[in-house]
Each structure stands twice: as C-alpha cells, then as structure tokens.
Amino acid sequence: MLTVRAPATSANLGSGFDVFGVALERPADVVRLSKADRTTIDVTGAGSQFIPEDPEKNTVGAVAEALEAPAHIEIDKGVRPASGLGSSAASAAAAAVGLNELYDRGYTREELVPIAAKGEAVVSGDAHDDNVAPSIMGGFTIATASGVRQVDASIPLVACLPDIVVSTRDARRVVPENARVDQLVETVGNAATLTTGMHRDDPGLVGEGMHDTVVTPARAKLIDGYESVREAALDAGATGVTISGAGPTVIAACEDADQRAIASAMLDTFGDRGIDARAYQTRIGRGAKVF
Numbered sequence: 001m002l003t004v005r006a007p008a009t010s011a012n013l014g015s016g017f018d019v020f021g022v023a024l025e026r027p028a029d030v031v032r033l034s035k036a037d038r039t040t041i042d043v044t045g046a047g048s049q050f051i052p053e054d055p056e057k058n059t060v061g062a063v064a065e066a067l068e069a070p071a072h073i074e075i076d077k078g079v080r081p082a083s084g085l086g087s088s089a090a091s092a093a094a095a096a097v098g099l100n101e102l103y104d105r106g107y108t109r110e111e112l113v114p115i116a117a118k119g120e121a122v123v124s125g126d127a128h129d130d131n132v133a134p135s136i137m138g139g140f141t142i143a144t145a146s147g148v149r150q151v152d153a154s155i156p157l158v159a160c161l162p163d164i165v166v167s168t169r170d171a172r173r174v175v176p177e178n179a180r181v182d183q184l185v186e187t188v189g190n191a192a193t194l195t196t197g198m199h200r201d202d203p204g205l206v207g208e209g210m211h212d213t214v215v216t217p218a219r220a221k222l223i224d225g226y227e228s229v230r231e232a233a234l235d236a237g238a239t240g241v242t243i244s245g246a247g248p249t250v251i252a253a254c255e256d257a258d259q260r261a262i263a264s265a266m267l268d269t270f271g272d273r274g275i276d277a278r279a280y281q282t283r284i285g286r287g288a289k290v291f
C-alpha cells in the first residue's frame with residue numbers, strides 16, 4: 001500500500017491557455033493505492049457525492065488502465081470537482097505517480113504527464129496536460145506538444161472558490177474559435193512577461209502577464225460577479241487576477257503582505273452578491289509526494 005498527496009493546480013494563468021499551470025501548496029487530494037486483480041475506487045471528502053466510483057468514469061480508472069496497473073484506489077478529495085482547481089487532475093496525477101511506483105514501471109515524472117492526461121480526457125473531452133503537469137512536477141509548468149518545461153517558482157496566490165459550478169467541458173465550449181492578430185501579439189507579450197516573472201519569483205511581472213483578452217472575457221460571463229471580484233482584489237493589492245482553469249475559482253497573484261486583505265476583499269464581494277465562497281491563501285508549491 002502506498003499513499004500519494006497530489007496538489008490542486010491552477011491552469012492557464014490568463015495568457016497561457018491550455019499551456020501554463022502552477023501547483024498550489026494547498027489544497028490537495030490524498031490517494032491510497034494497493035495492488036488488486038481489478039481496479040476499484042472509493043471516493044470521500046470534498047464533493048465526493050458528485051464523483052463517480054466507476055473506473056470507466058473516474059480519472060484514476062483511465063490512468064490505471066494506461067499503466068496496466070489494476071489497484072484498489074481510495075481517493076480523499078481535498079479539491080471539490082468542477083472548481084477550476086484541477087480537481088480531476090489531482091487524482092489522476094496521484095494515481096499516475098503512485099501506480100508507477102507500486103508497479104515499478106520506471107517512468108520519469110515528465111513521462112507520467114501524458115499518462116495522467118488520459119484521465120482528463122475522460123471528464124473534459126480532451127487530454128489537456130496543463131493541470132496534470134504541475135500536479136506531478138510541481139512549480140510553474142509550460143506544457144506543449146514537445147513536452148513539459150518546469151520552473152520552481154514560489155509566488156503567493158489567493159484562490160477564491162465561489163459556490164458556483166462551472167464544468168470544464170461547458171467552459172471549453174465558450175472558448176472563441178478565432179483571435180485577432182493584435183490579440184495574438186498582446187498574448188505573446190503577456191505570456192513572456194509571466195514566464196520571466198516565474199523565473200525571477202516576481203509577483204509583479206507574474207500578475208501583469210496574467211492579462212488576457214481572448215479566452216478570459218468569454219468565460220467570465222459564466223462566473224457571477226467575476227468583474228467586481230477582480231476589481232476588489234486589484235484594489236486590495238493583487239498584482240494580477242484571472243480565472244483559474246475553466247473557473248469558477250478566481251485567482252490573484254500578490255505579495256505575501258497583501259494576501260489576507262485580498263482574500264477578504266474577494267470573499268466580501270462574492271458575499272455582497274449572495275454567493276458563498278472560500279478563499280485559499282496559498283502559493284506555488286511542490287508536485288505529488290509519495291509517503
């Protein structure tokens with residue numbers, strides 16, 4: 001038997017749609033795995049009532065199949081599903097890392113990324129790597145068709161999760177099919193700024209580089225109060241604010257000293273609209289850990 005803690009993640013960071021991702025210090029899924037003749041799954045914890053235990057429908061089932069590693073898998077969810085915090089990916093990442101070790105498959109962390117992404121395909125329709133990559137490798141990740149580049153950054157973040165459900169599958173349907181060249185130029189500049197900020201551990205550059213005029217405005221319509229929460233966080237000192245993954249979590253980059261004020265400004269603003277929310281005062285952290 002083996003236990004793996006795999007962190008929640010925030011994908012896209014505005015300018016890096018389907019490419020950028022960061023591991024969060026917290027929350028996380030804790031997954032226990034033991035060898036078995038066939039795969040069975042038990043789910044407890046945050047939002048577990050909405051998560052199928054059928055291996056055909058749970059992200060960990062696809063990972064066990066891809067690794068030819070049947071197991072009894074107990075998932076304790078720290079990350080509610082449909083949160084924009086890589087809930088489904090955290091379980092898939094934990095399963096990939098844990099089963100690789102349990103069955104001595106010998107894959108590197110980077111090689112496990114496309115395997116864990118097979119789990120994402122089960123729930124969102126396609127195998128995007130931007131959540132599983134940071135959950136497995138930690139830090140800030142750039143996931144492209146050529147592989148994953150990783151930077152060990154440590155930027156303070158506030159992730160505010162409102163009591164609204166946005167499924168990744170639905171949010172992918174509203175992504176515009178085209179962008180203008182001026183938007184492309186702006187996005188390249190912002191993505192490069194953000195990447196530089198990660199290398200320098202500079203919350204100012206990271207926040208500036210989160211700006212996006214292509215995907216985020218289309219998805220913001222699915223999150224009641226998004227614009228006001230964004231403005232409140234910026235007024236409280238955030239260096240940048242965007243949608244985490246497909247939403248509804250709104251994520252802010254900041255300096256350590258401003259974290260608490262930003263969290264309470266975001267909570268109050270959702271609260272003013274009658275929406276319950278919780279805020280994680282967190283930072284970019286490490287990838288999946290085996291115990």
Ligand SMILES: Nc1ncnc2c1ncn2[C@@H]1O[C@H](COP(=O)(O)OP(=O)(O)O)[C@@H](O)[C@H]1O
Nearest residue numbers: 051058059081082083084086087088091123168
């Ligand atoms: N192990 C799992 N953990 C969380 N959600 C899962 C898991 N397996 C399947 N799902 C399904 O995935 C969907 C949530 O995924 P997604 O919308 O991508 O959430 P998130 O934005 O938090 O990653 C839900 O329909 C949920 O039932």
Ligand SMILES: N[C@@H](CCOP(=O)(O)O)C(=O)O
Nearest residue numbers: 011018084085086168245246
């Ligand atoms: N790039 C994906 C990321 C989805 O992240 P999630 O945490 O909402 O599952 C997208 O934006 O669709």
